[in-house]
Amino acid sequence: MNNSDLESYLLSLDKDLVLREKSDRVSITVPSEKLLQVMTQLRHDRALTFDMLSAHTAIDWSNENKLELIYQLYSSEHHHRIMVGVYLNREAPVTFSLCSLWQIAEWQEREVFDMFGVRYQNHPDLRRILLEDEWQGHPLLKDYKDDFMLERPW
Amino acid sequence: MGITMNQLLPKSLEAIPGGPALLTSLDSLINWARSNSLWPLTFGTSCCAIEVMMAAGASHHDLARFGAEVARPSPRQADLLVVAGTIVKRMAPRLKVLYEQMAEPKYVIATGACAISGGPFIYESYATVRGVHEVIPVDVYVPGCPPRPEAFFYGLLALQRLIREGETIRKPGERKKPVLAALPPGITLEQIRSELIANLENKAVVNRYE
Numbered sequence: 001m002n003n004s005d006l007e008s009y010l011l012s013l014d015k016d017l018v019l020r021e022k023s024d025r026v027s028i029t030v031p032s033e034k035l036l037q038v039m040t041q042l043r044h045d046r047a048l049t050f051d052m053l054s055a056h057t058a059i060d061w062s063n064e065n066k067l068e069l070i071y072q073l074y075s076s077e078h079h080h081r082i083m084v085g086v087y088l089n090r091e092a093p094v095t096f097s098l099c100s101l102w103q104i105a106e107w108q109e110r111e112v113f114d115m116f117g118v119r120y121q122n123h124p125d126l127r128r129i130l131l132e133d134e135w136q137g138h139p140l141l142k143d144y145k146d147d148f149m150l151e152r153p154w
Numbered sequence: 155m156g157i158t159m160n161q162l163l164p165k166s167l168e169a170i171p172g173g174p175a176l177l178t179s180l181d182s183l184i185n186w187a188r189s190n191s192l193w194p195l196t197f198g199t200s201c202c203a204i205e206v207m208m209a210a211g212a213s214h215h216d217l218a219r220f221g222a223e224v225a226r227p228s229p230r231q232a233d234l235l236v237v238a239g240t241i242v243k244r245m246a247p248r249l250k251v252l253y254e255q256m257a258e259p260k261y262v263i264a265t266g267a268c269a270i271s272g273g274p275f276i277y278e279s280y281a282t283v284r285g286v287h288e289v290i291p292v293d294v295y296v297p298g299c300p301p302r303p304e305a306f307f308y309g310l311l312a313l314q315r316l317i318r319e320g321e322t323i324r325k326p327g328e329r330k331k332p333v334l335a336a337l338p339p340g341i342t343l344e345q346i347r348s349e350l351i352a353n354l355e356n357k358a359v360v361n362r363y364e
């Protein structure tokens with residue numbers, strides 16, 4: 001499907017989806033409680049078949065007190081892409097694990113947990129992946145501080 | 155200057171009484187040979203490795219002119235560790251292990267701002283080691299972000315000069331002060347090239363059969 005077909009198809013599926021800015025791929029925002037349902041549709045709908053989770057990361061919008069999760073999906077069957085964003089509460093970010101849909105999500109979610117502290121429900125093995133197990137805090141959060149870090153002198 | 159020889163040669167070989175001449179020249183011969191066969195360890199952790207290890211080793215710049223092109227994947231076979239890139243806290247112990255696995259004599263060149271001081275990541279970074287000298291001893295610093303291959307060669311020639319003058323390691327484990335091999339400001343590429351060519355010819359790193 002080309003981008004405009006994909007957009008109209010997605011909007012017909014679920015009216016809670018919000019289209020975002022235009023770019024080389026379709027991008028949508030999903031309400032956090034609907035994430036698992038929408039992702040299952042994206043993965044298993046025959047017309048969509050997003051069978052590859054190529055990236056998963058997060059953005060710390062600390063001044064709006066929000067944490068945004070980003071999923072980049074690709075379909076190796078239809079060769080289309082989509083970006084899915086989900087806003088979480090920054091104080092206690094909890095969401096559903098997508099390991100059952102894409103196995104690689106297991107490591108990608110471990111990384112986001114490591115760096116941003118997002119808790120994934122039903123994740124089989126939610127441990128730190130890059131930092132030491134005994135590390136305190138989540139360093140990619142904007143208000144992260146530790147003894148090793150040097151303050152910028154300007 | 156016979157110290158190295160006494161330690162390295164078999165016990166049966168004794169110093170010639172009253173005649174250090176043989177040992178002295180052997181020392182400088184060995185230093186000359188060492189300086190022209192620096193085998194670097196294939197080690198690059200980020201962007202500097204592209205410039206310093208890959209571009210410098212490829213045919214256009216041709217590290218082979220200085221006898222340092224035999225990049226070894228094993229620290230046991232290498233005697234030059236070029237730290238090309240950012241070192242983070244989790245990498246530091248591995249870097250130390252690699253350094254310790256190298257056989258003496260071993261030399262370290264730190265290239266780029268990251269390896270010298272932490273570079274662009276010095277402030278507000280939770281992971282970047284602020285200079286490899288916090289982990290292993292360094293012989294030559296090559297500044298830049300990244301240094302051009304010419305600047306790296308300049309550092310390599312500085313290290314070769316150090317070795318030839320017996321400045322770097324006489325006894326294993328004992329190190330001299332590190333040097334900063336910065337290209338002088340205002341220097342042009344042509345000047346560097348002609349200096350490198352003059353160096354190659356004068357110091358007999360390569361022979362010209364004419």
Ligand code: SF4
Nearest residue numbers: 201202266267268300
């Ligand atoms: S000094 Fe610059 S080019 Fe070299 S590794 Fe650091 S950031 Fe990259």
